[in-house]
Amino acid sequence: MSDQAIIRIAREIRQIQQGHDLSLAVACDESDIRKIKALIVGPPNTPYEFGFFEFTIKFPEGEEWVCHSLWPCTYFLGDYPASPPKVTARTTNSGRCRFNPNIYAGGKVCLTWPGQKGEEWSSAQGLESVLISIQSLMSTNPYENEPGYENRDSALDRKAMANYIDKIKHETLRIAVIQPLEDALGIKTRNARAPSPTDDGKEADDSECPEEKVRETMESFDDLRKRRFLWYYESYIHTIEVESKKVKVNEQFKNMSFEGPSNEMAGSFKYPQLKERLGVIKDEIINETKRWAIEGLAAQQQEVRIADNLHLQYKQIVEDFKERKDFTVDLSLVDESPFVWLMTYFGRPMTNLGGGVFKIKIHLSTKFPDEQPRVFVETPIFHHRVSKDGVLCYFTDRPGELRYHIDAIVQTLEEESPPFDPRTTVNLEASTLFWGTPEDRKKYNRALRRSVENSTESQEM
Template sequence: MSSQTILRISREITQIQQGSDLSIAVACQEKDVRHVKALIIGPHGSPYEYGFFEFTVNFGSEYPSKPPKVEAKTTNGGRTRFNPNIYAGGKVCLSILGTWHGERPGEEWSSAQGLESILWSIQSLMSNNPYENEPGYENAKGTEDKKMNDLYCAKIRHETLRIAVIQKLEEALAIQPDGSVAPPSASPQWSSEDDEDADGSNQVTETQPKLKFEPFKDLYKRRFLWYFEHYMSTIEQHSSKNKDGSDFTKMPFEGGGNTMDGKFKYADLGKRLVRIKEVIREETNNWATEGLAMKNRESSKAASIHRQFEQLGDYLKRKKLHNMDVELENGNPFIWILTYFGKPSTHLDGGIFKVKVSISPRFPEEQPRCRVETPLFHHRVSKDGVLCYFPKESDMLRNHVECIAEALEEESPPYDPRTIVHPEATKLLWGSEADKKKYYRQVRRSAQRTTEDAMES
């Protein structure tokens, strides 16, 4: 493969990684950009909503004259066909990939297209009408066809939760079928290559096994916390329509192993979702213990995190973030406690909010997890305090703190369904004028309560 082709692929990967589209992600190992792992998050409002769908993209020597080879990996081990165009065996049928012959001009591949357009094209298949993606059913508009599409969406919705969410998280967290968590030796985590003791000795040994390239594990966990309320709401809404133990309806075009067979088991899915959330919380708590141990043995990683904390004060002054105060919890450099003071003349005026920032010993590979510990009705804060924010420089903790403040102060954001972490607050904020007024009243009431609580204590 020519250096020019390698440069183009690298540029396309970087463009996606630095872009603002929260529904797609790509990653590759530095030694070979020709083999890319891609993630598509199911579109809001579709039966694929907030599912994590993985694909591999392999670029050949003739790229960009010819398209890369794309294979679906979220298939339940080759047993589940998520779409008429996304086969259980991994084949993705798209005209731009040369795996399907489009009938209209412009549908075929051209060198002007690239990785991002491929992912968008695949994402477009994940619609409310997947039944119509099957050849011969493109114009299926009759009553019976609508019924079949609804039945198809019903099982896609269930399997998106089971396979594209729950299975992904259980694998990432090493949760066993009985709900227990496999010990670290059975499920090795990342090893920090720069985690050296004071004497310079590295904790990673050459005898340790080479870890599988799994670039999206941390993303799964963070987004799961964002979307947890939605997942539970989906179960509540659809479990009554699909009785546990009832069979999926087989579509006319399914057969020969290329199917989506199974039974509805929403009650079990709900229990597994709750268990995943518990394990993520346990994992986050363990970061504090692990980080303190690193501090006590004077590891370079602990020293680096502590140095970033010490430099934070000057940074906040330069950024004029005078309404932020940060301290360590019990002297642990991996737990930062932020106190945010609501700015005058804003809806948070007078409020005093505590935000706990848990930092992984494997930062920045694993990103911080933030929880607003003071009750706050806010579109960026879930009911149990998970904060949705977007660091511009993910490897700099100071930028995380800055962006946490920006998220709390955000009052008129553009609507983005991929950032919905508090459905009730979101519905009010982007509702009618009366709804918006109700939203801001509840935000102000949250701030007032913090003052009242402070006076009582």
């Protein structure tokens, strides 16, 4: 591969990693930058909503050709970006689930680059456009990706489309949310790998995926999945509550006309089981978060560098607050551990949070920053960015420095007119009111003010 191609790929990876798109994540094999792992979070308000879909992307190396003319030169035929990368879907339940007419059970992803005029690959495209093209397949009605869809408008066809959407929602939860998190957390639940009627009895395990395996040296998306799971837990449960009313337990999926043996989405609806498994995952992530404090204590006793680093960052942030005379935030360490920070936020006057006092716990891992903080607002608050369980949904451009996490937490709580982004709405009731009618917004503000008033009362008790 040419040096220019390598430089371009590195730049495109960095742009995505430093970008603000909450639905895309990438990591590369440090020994071979041509091999990339990508995660696409299913778009909201689609059957794929908040599922974690993983892909491998391999860039063409190109064929070296040396020109022996008066001025020797080297060309790379078929090199990137002249030729497109190869994309393989990995979230396929070990090659058993076809999630889309254009995303096959065997891992093939059809993006039509070699197709008709106007659909060919262009060197102006890049890694991000590839991911966005895949994401566009995860539409509100993925049935429309099937050739000839535009000519189908009968009641029978509409019923088939609805059936297809119903089973995608179920399998998104089962395969794209639950399975990878159970694997990451080491959870083995009863019937967690129950085979579908078309299976051969072999357990479905993505580690046995027939597609090309990704090197272990590549960064894992486990931490991203865990944090996002806490964000979207209420949405997952809401989906189950709505969808379970449409189908019977153990009702078989309907096959689509374009599905066939070994390239289909087969199985049955088991929403009660999915709800139970989601609860187990949530409990285990919370327990894992609590274990971070124990692991942190051991790291302190062994004088591991991360303990000193976090303690130093804490002292620097506290000193900075004193110099700035910023009385909005007070920080302390729980049990003198730099792995558990207690942040007391004092609402600024003349804002909806004015007069409020909120306790916020910041849990840190010994693997920080590879594992990002998990933040819980312990004082009850009615806020569209705080889940009913107190999980705070926030993000920062500088994930490796805790001062920027503190700033982001404050900004998230105080922002009064944020742009609508359903990927950050972790409290469904609050979000519905916040972005509803003017009367809804008044209800939201009243509920928020009540939680502000209650916060001061709880401090006095």
